[in-house]
Amino acid sequence: MLARDIMTRDPEVVTPDETVARAATIMRELNVGIVPVVNDRSHMKLEGVITDRDIAIRCVAERHHRDCRVAEHMTTDHLDTARTDTPVEDVLSTMEHDRVRRIPVVDERERLVGIIAQADLARRVGPAEPRKIEMLLEHISEPTTGRAD
Secondary structure, three states, X not given: OEHHHHOEEOOOXXXXXXXXXXXXXXXXXXXXXXXXXXXXXXXXXXXXEEEHHHHHHHHHOOOOOOOOEHHHOOEOOXXXXXXXXXXXXXXXXXXXXXXXXXXXXXXXXXXXXXEEEHHHHHHHOOOOOHHHHHHHHHHHHOOOOOOOO
């Protein structure tokens, strides 16, 4: 099974110039905790992600205004991605190793084409390999003082 077989295709996105409030609205409306950040909607080149945690810690806790730009609060460093032809086993390994809950999927030109979240793995891999998913969730959920997604 490959990343393209389990990914959520064409996720909602924001650009760096959009507001954090816009990203939060997308999260609320779609019940997601991440929004990929692309250079623009025509090229869809992945520049980073903004997560509910980014908003809480980098924006709200710092008492920034809700009209702050996504560029000021998004995650860009050490951004894990997968290609459409990445084996799911590799996606699982990356998520477990780096303790991330979601991985954007890009094509050969680094354009965003999808995203893989824990829920995608649980629905599409879990029925056949529940122990793998259980171990992944357990490991990702362990408290850490390092980087958070």
